[in-house]
Amino acid sequence: MAALDASHFSDGEAAAFIRERGDARALDLAVEGAWCGACISKIEGGVGELPGVRRARLNLSSGRLTVSFDGPDALAEHIVRAIEALGYGARPYLPETAADAAVQEEKALLRAMAVAGFATANVMLLSIAVWSGAGEMAQSTRTLLHWISGAIALPAVAYSARPFFMSALRALKARRVNMDVPISLGVTLACALSVYETAIGHGDAYFDAAVMLLFFLLIGRYLDMRLRARAGAAARRLAALEARAARRVEADGSLKAVPASEIRPGDQLLVSAGERIAVDGEISAGEGEADASLVTGESAPVTLKTGDRVWSGMVNLGAALTVRATAAREDSLLAEITRLVEAGEQGRSAYVRLADKAAKLYVPLVHLIAFSTLIGWFIIAQEPRPAIINAIAVLIISCPCALALAVPAVQVVACGRLYRDGVLVRSGDALERLEQVSRVVLDKTGTLTQGRPRLINGDDIAPETLALAARLARVSRHPLSLALADAAGPGEAADGAVETPGCGVEAEFQGRRVRFGSARWTGAPERPGDEAGEGAFELEAWLVDGDAPPVRFVFADQLRADAAEMIAALRARGLEPELLSGDREEPVAAIARALGVTHWRSGLTPAGKTARLKELADAGEKTLMVGDGLNDAPALAGAYASISMGSAADISRSAADLVIQRDRLTSIPLALDVARAARRRVDENFALTILYNVIAVPIAVLGFVTPLVAAVAMSASSVVVTVNAMRLMRR
Numbered sequence: 001m002a003a004l005d006a007s008h009f010s011d012g013e014a015a016a017f018i019r020e021r022g023d024a025r026a027l028d029l030a031v032e033g034a035w036c037g038a039c040i041s042k043i044e045g046g047v048g049e050l051p052g053v054r055r056a057r058l059n060l061s062s063g064r065l066t067v068s069f070d071g072p073d074a075l076a077e078h079i080v081r082a083i084e085a086l087g088y089g090a091r092p093y094l095p096e097t098a099a100d101a102a103v104q105e106e107k108a109l110l111r112a113m114a115v116a117g118f119a120t121a122n123v124m125l126l127s128i129a130v131w132s133g134a135g136e137m138a139q140s141t142r143t144l145l146h147w148i149s150g151a152i153a154l155p156a157v158a159y160s161a162r163p164f165f166m167s168a169l170r171a172l173k174a175r176r177v178n179m180d181v182p183i184s185l186g187v188t189l190a191c192a193l194s195v196y197e198t199a200i201g202h203g204d205a206y207f208d209a210a211v212m213l214l215f216f217l218l219i220g221r222y223l224d225m226r227l228r229a230r231a232g233a234a235a236r237r238l239a240a241l242e243a244r245a246a247r248r249v250e251a252d253g254s255l256k257a258v259p260a261s262e263i264r265p266g267d268q269l270l271v272s273a274g275e276r277i278a279v280d281g282e283i284s285a286g287e288g289e290a291d292a293s294l295v296t297g298e299s300a301p302v303t304l305k306t307g308d309r310v311w312s313g314m315v316n317l318g319a320a321l322t323v324r325a326t327a328a329r330e331d332s333l334l335a336e337i338t339r340l341v342e343a344g345e346q347g348r349s350a351y352v353r354l355a356d357k358a359a360k361l362y363v364p365l366v367h368l369i370a371f372s373t374l375i376g377w378f379i380i381a382q383e384p385r386p387a388i389i390n391a392i393a394v395l396i397i398s399c400p401c402a403l404a405l406a407v408p409a410v411q412v413v414a415c416g417r418l419y420r421d422g423v424l425v426r427s428g429d430a431l432e433r434l435e436q437v438s439r440v441v442l443d444k445t446g447t448l449t450q451g452r453p454r455l456i457n458g459d460d461i462a463p464e465t466l467a468l469a470a471r472l473a474r475v476s477r478h479p480l481s482l483a484l485a486d487a488a489g490p491g492e493a494a495d496g497a498v499e500t501p502g503c504g505v506e507a508e509f510q511g512r513r514v515r516f517g518s519a520r521w522t523g524a525p526e527r528p529g530d531e532a533g534e535g536a537f538e539l540e541a542w543l544v545d546g547d548a549p550p551v552r553f554v555f556a557d558q559l560r561a562d563a564a565e566m567i568a569a570l571r572a573r574g575l576e577p578e579l580l581s582g583d584r585e586e587p588v589a590a591i592a593r594a595l596g597v598t599h600w601r602s603g604l605t606p607a608g609k610t611a612r613l614k615e616l617a618d619a620g621e622k623t624l625m626v627g628d629g630l631n632d633a634p635a636l637a638g639a640y641a642s643i644s645m646g647s648a649a650d651i652s653r654s655a656a657d658l659v660i661q662r663d664r665l666t667s668i669p670l671a672l673d674v675a676r677a678a679r680r681r682v683d684e685n686f687a688l689t690i691l692y693n694v695i696a697v698p699i700a701v702l703g704f705v706t707p708l709v710a711a712v713a714m715s716a717s718s719v720v721v722t723v724n725a726m727r728l729m730r731r
Helices: 037-048 073-086 094-132 139-160 160-171 180-200 208-229 233-241 333-346 350-381 384-397 399-421 430-434 444-448 463-473 477-487 564-574 585-595 608-618 630-638 650-655 667-701 707-727
Strands: 020-022 023-032 053-059 064-069 091-092 247-248 255-259 266-272 281-285 288-291 300-306 322-324 423-424 437-441 498-500 504-509 512-516 538-545 549-556 574-581 600-603 623-627 642-643 659-662
Touching: 020 053, 023 073, 037 053, 037 064, 037 073, 064 073, 064 430, 073 091, 094 208, 139 180, 139 208, 160 180, 160 208, 180 208, 180 350, 208 564, 208 600, 208 707, 255 564, 300 549, 333 463, 350 384, 384 667, 384 707, 399 423, 399 430, 399 707, 423 667, 430 642, 430 667, 437 444, 437 608, 444 574, 444 585, 444 623, 463 477, 463 504, 463 512, 463 549, 463 659, 477 538, 477 549, 504 564, 564 574, 564 585, 564 667, 574 585, 574 608, 585 600, 608 623, 608 630, 623 630, 659 667
Parallel strands: 437 574, 437 623, 574 600, 623 642, 642 659
Antiparallel strands: 020 023, 023 064, 023 091, 053 064, 247 255, 247 266, 266 322, 281 322, 288 300, 423 659, 498 504, 504 512, 512 538, 538 549
């Protein structure tokens, strides 16, 4: 993806930001002017209707629109033009500038708020003088004070109302309406009526109400932006961890500093001590240690050597390393994690769709009620002033900001809360489905167990025997050989060793033949096959050193330390666990006994697991599937909701709704708790929004609300639903 300096697209530039993503192409855009769920629905719907567009997802907190499409480069230009035609701005989305753009937008709102606040304070002083001398002040003096108020208020309104006016103008140009249209209309009518009343020399002016209205509206919008920024801070913190530049090794051996966005697979990068690795890659030269806590969740540094894989976001702690890039920045691990974090808000749950439809219908309804109020009060009062004032109040107080924020605010806060504990939410409706599950189905290997065998009888083996077996094991990539090499620690590999696939490794030591492998291949006595019990899932390998007696090495796939705690937590929440595994009956039974799981099945193929999930679904169960292997991908995709471990195969993570980044099983009940709490917050937000409108709108229609009070009430309603969503951040 090219790195352009332009803040907005010029003709032909959008194509430079296309990136390849699997079997499709993708374009990341920063959208300007989107404030609520109705904006999300409008933009995603408008872009999604374009021929060739597969999917469009807008993240409200970051303003990032991700579009997946099939087609030529020219389609990127059509996408940008479609966004502009909807009344919104579009510019390149660059992680390194996204946070800066948000800061600039906040500063612009603060400046507008400061101007409105200054004008409010001064106009209110003049208004107090007018009100206090209402019975004694000459009309000419009152008119003069009104003109002075207007001289202060009108320029302040022209400057401070720009965020609302520009958004409303873009919407009207696109022949659409948004929530800023009634706000702009209300402010404009208040100012126009005040100028008219002042010009004719009698009546009241509402310059104080207009500027104070803007002041409170800007306070509400600024607080809303700050709260949404806090709620979506997880994704921005991740983006901040992405290296903005790297040093590329050129063909002549020289070093050139380049933006991270220009790195391509195959580029050689020099990473010095203390530098963050910009993209996924492979060590081509050098050895050392790196901080991989972002990837593994562990604080202990990892040792790196030539040929080892590295990921974006890792920090080099030792000597300089040369890294061969294997992915562009947009396709690297850190960028993918950022997209996973953002995906929670991008998804379209049933609640979001309901809120979007309500907001879409609500804006025309607001204008209809305001117009009816205008006509009705004109008939009742027989003059335009009270009719216009009441219509303005209705336009302002019934703005659907709170309704549009009710669900997205909860979603983004819940996703940020889970990310803080190492859980990535991949779809917006995942939490909604997770809250409804009635049964939990668990895989065994790699989920309840660690997924890798460990030597368990090392204390019974002589150190010199262990060292000899380890020299053979270091030649092989077999899981038991890796486990033995890990138990023995660093050391030399056997020279001239030969591995026989499926059997073991052998080599010559001081004229004698040494073998490490299966009992049948090494000639060791095979153990009886009728043993059972807790050790039935043990694995073994043998070392035969010349004529010496064979030595047995025993391995076992250990239960995760928090597996029993997780099972107990699920039962405490009313969910019965079930174990499904493709392993033999004995090891599955042993694991089930150890954890107290009464429902289990063994020897299942991927199709068998999927069939069992279908049985449960037919029985009315809504299942949560937790797995990690390639064979779990069909079951994860077919379950009502699914969770994958962070160490899972790529295809399994892609099929899951949530990913547990740090492989902590206790994160499963935590995710259930957050999902249930999120449902409560959504219900509460809908109730608060309905209650507000049921009370506020009729009062405004009846003429008991001034535009100033309407502005305070509308801003307060938006802040209330967002603050209610922020309660999810509490542990």
